[in-house]
Amino acid sequence: VSGGEEPEERVIEAALRPKNLHDFVGQHRVRKQLALVLEASRIRGRSADHVLLSGPPGLGKTTLSMIIAAEMNVPLRISSGPAIQHAGDLAAILSSLSEGEVLFLDEIHRMSRPAEEMLYMAMEDFRVDIVVGKGAGATAIPLELPPFTLVGATTRAGLLPGPLRDRFGFTGHLEFYSVEELELVLRRSAGLLDLKVTSAGFAEIAGRSRGTPRIANRLLRRVRDWALVHAVEQIDARAASAALDMYEVDQRGLDRLDRSVLDALITKFNGGPVGLSTLAIAVGEEPETVETVAEPFLVREGLLGRTPRGRIALAPAWTHLGYAVPAGVFG
Numbered sequence: 001v002s003g004g005e006e007p008e009e010r011v012i013e014a015a016l017r018p019k020n021l022h023d024f025v026g027q028h029r030v031r032k033q034l035a036l037v038l039e040a041s042r043i044r045g046r047s048a049d050h051v052l053l054s055g056p057p058g059l060g061k062t063t064l065s066m067i068i069a070a071e072m073n074v075p076l077r078i079s080s081g082p083a084i085q086h087a088g089d090l091a092a093i094l095s096s097l098s099e100g101e102v103l104f105l106d107e108i109h110r111m112s113r114p115a116e117e118m119l120y121m122a123m124e125d126f127r128v129d130i131v132v133g134k135g136a137g138a139t140a141i142p143l144e145l146p147p148f149t150l151v152g153a154t155t156r157a158g159l160l161p162g163p164l165r166d167r168f169g170f171t172g173h174l175e176f177y178s179v180e181e182l183e184l185v186l187r188r189s190a191g192l193l194d195l196k197v198t199s200a201g202f203a204e205i206a207g208r209s210r211g212t213p214r215i216a217n218r219l220l221r222r223v224r225d226w227a228l229v230h231a232v233e234q235i236d237a238r239a240a241s242a243a244l245d246m247y248e249v250d251q252r253g254l255d256r257l258d259r260s261v262l263d264a265l266i267t268k269f270n271g272g273p274v275g276l277s278t279l280a281i282a283v284g285e286e287p288e289t290v291e292t293v294a295e296p297f298l299v300r301e302g303l304l305g306r307t308p309r310g311r312i313a314l315a316p317a318w319t320h321l322g323y324a325v326p327a328g329v330f331g
């Protein structure tokens with residue numbers, strides 16, 4: 001989910017993608033497990049097990065699927081749950097796959113029900129039933145598929161129905177990156193973009209990147225613009241900080257959505273608890289966006305709590321937004 005970026009930005013984003021597991025920063029556990037899955041399938045001479053990758057946007061799910069295909073030396077097909085509305089859409093994709101191909105399905109939890117059911121059989125038996133005709137005259141024509149590897153991505157594994165989750169041989173959960181890991185991502189990107197940045201400059205950008213490589217790279221490009229306009233040759237902490245203040249990325253890396261969620265919680269619901277859908281309406285977003293894009297980071301930062309009765313703003317959230325912490329607030 002790149003969200004409203006210019007085409008040029010997408011080109012740069014693609015150029016910054018690591019091409020192999022070695023260049024992929026962080027996520028040590030997932031990387032090691034995945035390397036093992038790929039090695040085993042190479043030894044067996046078969047296509048790799050289906051892989052499910054879960055985690056918030058921008059942590060490297062698409063990048064990993066590209067790396068899997070590259071490491072297996074097979075082609076990659078990219079599609080997404082929302083693009084597959086009918087079982088026929090999926091049948092068309094599946095039946096055109098070549099032997100061993102990796103099929104990446106982003107936002108796999110948003111596929112339609114009939115397509116999902118077709119996918120079960122395809123994943124398990126490499127076969128689909130194409131239904132021809134309607135009503136009593138309908139017949140199912142079985143179609144054999146070449147073996148392929150499905151890489152599914154979802155912002156939350158819990159959003160997937162059990163039977164679909166169970167059909168993946170390997171599930172990797174991507175975690176937010178540490179500031180040190182983001183510095184590595186930024187160093188690599190700065191090298192590719194031919195930018196001079198001091199260590200303190202990298203630290204400043206990494207600290208505001210919400211634990212997310214995509215955001216780190218995006219902020220680096222904004223800082224690059226700023227440096228160009230201000231004729232700054234070398235980006236230090238002060239330059240980075242001045243640039244990012246201008247783009248409304250605060251010291252903790254919270255963006256506008258993060259802040260509006262916390263601000264609504266505090267000013268409209270007195271700090272909560274309030275239900276997810278009510279909170280989402282208050283900030284004018286889909287509940288899924290609030291839950292999978294904003295909340296994971298706010299929870300990790302100890303700013304927002306999820307309770308059985310709803311979402312609450314924790315004490316550091318009040319302080320961060322400049323409000324006095326009322327008595328009885330946790331955190």
Ligand code: ADP
Nearest residue numbers: 013016017025057058059060061062063213214
């Ligand atoms: P997702 O599919 O999870 O939304 P992407 O795979 O599209 O995320 O990653 C977004 C961008 O972040 C990519 O363009 C890539 O350059 C960068 N990126 C993601 N993960 C890493 C990583 N581990 N190391 C270096 N760069 C990364």
